[in-house]
Amino acid sequence: MATLTVPTPRTVPVLKSRAAAKLLLLALAAAVLVPPLNSHWGGGAWPHALTVDLSKPLASASDWVIDNRDSHPLFLYFFGYISNAVVLSVRAVYLTLLAAGWTGVTAFGALVAWRVAGVRLAAGTALAFLTCGALGMWVPTMQTLALMVVAVLASVAVGAVLGLAAGLSDRLNRALRPVLDTMQVLPAFAYLLPVVLVFGIGVPAAVLATVVYAAPPMARLTALGLRGADPEVLEAVESLGATAPQRLLTARIPLARKELLLGLNQTIMMALSMAVIASVIGAGGLGDRVYQALASVDVGAALAAGIPLVLLAVVLDRVTAAAADGTRAGDRPRTIGWPYALAVTVAVALGARLLGRLDWPAGWTLGIAEPVNRAVDWMTAHLYSGVPVVGGTADWAGHFTTWILDPVRSGLQWLPWWAVLLVVAALAWLIGTWRTALTAVLAMAAIGVLGVWEPSLDTLSQVLAAVAVTLVLGFAAGIAAARSDRVERALRPVLDVFQTMPQFVYLIPVVALFGVGRAPAVAAAVVYALPAVVRITAQGLRQVDPAALESARSLGASGRQQLWQVQLPLAKRSLLLAVNQGVVLVLAVVIIGGLVGGGALGYDVAFGLAQGDLATGLVAGAAIVCLGLMLDRVTQPTERHAKKGA
């Protein structure tokens, strides 16, 4: 058996001793620091003396912005232009989409899909657009699409420029990389308030928040693609006497094509996700319909707007992913040239216009809100509670709240503040480096200083509960998928769809099932984070060195022994990554859960936005950023950091 765990036995004692040393050091520091801190400020929640009340200065800042929005040169000549440009371009795209009519848009979408991805996706695209129309959501879909088009173009432009800079200059790469990495882990909600502060609620703020959220993946992947080019190819190009621009245009950019298209794909998906969330700050369109419907717990209406969102997400994802994949098969049979696609679109649009069929025909819509709401009512009546033996969904939610969420929350809030910091430090240091530990502790302390200790711990308790559930389910499913091809084949399409859906959409079914409250927010977070955890776990287990596994088998290890003694230890890094991703994703949705009764920080942000009380919202937003940073750093494995340095 000793040979099975070859990589571990030698490292384990070292690790153990190192871990012990770290803990010892921390305990020592605690023994020195805690008594005076405790006697001075007490051991309960974050001491009031250590908080800084930011609401006054923030309120005055926001007042100043509101007062000066129409007069200060900064707004007149800079933000004003940006704002106008955004409004104009969104308007222009929207009008173009409406002018093309539903036939034109559907035809164009299908032709583009056909061109880059083949017949099946073309049919799927057409069907998706027609479904949007049939659900009576054509106009909101076009609103969302118009906003998306502008936001994606801007994100791609910004991301490509940043990525190009980071790809070509080592210094810029070192400067940009941590910023982009951090932006990636922050919940979408945190981006809303700063833009609202500057631009006010409306389309410009929505578009800009989307750009800020969606540009980083493009920048990261562009830089990655440019840096990942085969050095020998670049050397060969240089040896032929290429100038720097020639090198960039004929070699580096074409070589990075796959990454660039992947960046486009991710940017589109994140933009869609954010464009929906940005309905909270006036984005309009489908997201707004979902938001309004959820606010009045009208599941039918929410679903009618949610289905087009999911369809849009799946179609956009598949088509752009196919474009990225298609680069390898260079000589795929030509389908239709771009000029022809455009010509057909124009012809179809003109034809529809001449026939007077530009708007979606009123008779063709399918009202699903009614029947869905009836079904939900039936569920409420029959499934919510009192189902024999298993209980009802509302019962489960209630039990989950009283037995898990409440004890965790009160436990966290009962802990002395310094104990929380100590736990954070210990976890972060054990998993990562002293650097990550320091960042995590500082982020947690910042939350206390901001004066939102209690709601943050409330959010944290939801996150912890959701992460625990996610990891149990995710690891189980991941292990099953890794050990059985059949399970993996069955899971894959489900995971594919779930990973592409905008975060907001997850709230619809949980509200239908569990009503509103903290439990549904946790449920939505679990559903949202699960696919990523399952996928990373399965991949990590499958990538375990087959030779190690084979040698274990040759020694007669049972399936269980193989799993526990070979696969899991060797896949440790992937498992840690799964935890990290799980935590980040769960936080994003727990925050959004504030909209459906999750309370805590997410509610503060939404409340601040709704009431125009930007100070409250901004403080909550800053706390979300700190919480996100802390959770990411606590779960950040050392390897990831080591790789960054190389």
Place this chain on the structure above:
Amino acid sequence: MTLTVPTRKPPTTGTPVFSVDGLWKVFGPKADRIPADPELSTLSPADLRSRTGCTAAVRDVSFDVCKGEVFVVMGLSGSGKSTLVRCLTRLIEPTAGTIAIDGEDVRAMDKARLRELRRHRAAMVFQHFGLLPHRTVLDNVAYGLEIQGVGKSERRERAAEFVAKVGLEGMEKRRPGQLSGGQRQRVGLARALAVDPEVLLFDEPFSALDPLIRRDMQDEVTRLHREEGRTMVFITHDLAEALKLGDRIALMRDGRVVQLGTPEEIVSSPADDYVREFVRDVPREQVVTCRTAMRPASPQEATDGPAVRPDAPVAEAIEAVAHAGTPARVMDEGTCVGVVDHEQLLDVVAGVPAGSRVGRATPPAPRTSPEDV
């Protein structure tokens, strides 16, 4: 293993194509000081690294590459040979020393001049081919011309010619990903040839290929060299390849050239133990020529027995002697310049260095008369 040694012409005199003198390439912090400092420059690689944190990849290397010759730089991995060839066109900037191409100082060139050098005068073939995966074979071959600004139709026409020359007709529309390793390297070769360079630089071009394909490609290079007489600098870690292709070989170790000479010189008189160890398993009879192995002929020997050319490998003489049972005469344009008999031939095969055996320098003792055989 058989080695077919092509007939070699003596290196042409006149101005060398590349002339390298006292070349250094040191990687690491403040690398400049090392070549200049007599104390540091003589340190062993390990000492240098521990003292300064620097690695000297190329240490004080000097050689000339003559027009029309195949100059092979051979050494094991880490010996600095790949760095050396990259220094020639400053793909890696040398630390010290001079490089001249046709008498022009390469290190003094400005960017434009250097680009001109890379575009027209020296083209390189790479170990892992360095092809652009998104372009067709034809466009890959035409790439060097495209860089130079040659119009599309003209460069494609010229590229097609070179695609044919390396035997890839009919594959113009394929992409590198659809080719085998050998075919890819043919594309790399065609790309280098298409710009009509004065010198071809090969950086271990066939190391990544299967043995059979490798032999094909070596024959291809031999053929191209015979047809075009282009100057070539060839980097390899494969001794057999070096002996097969090289007119002259520079053997490198730890950044230094430990021996520079014709294949025969390297095999028959290794400069030190390292080289001797290196060439130990080489079938010497395939490399050493009769001119080197022969001894002066006694008058009666000069008139009869089988005849061999002076630059024929010893293997040929062995065959002749074995068949005839008498010493073979080494005939140069009708006159006998010496003879080889069992003794010389066995010395070559056994690797006994010339002159190391008692009585070797004197004419043969009577005991080795042909009747004894």
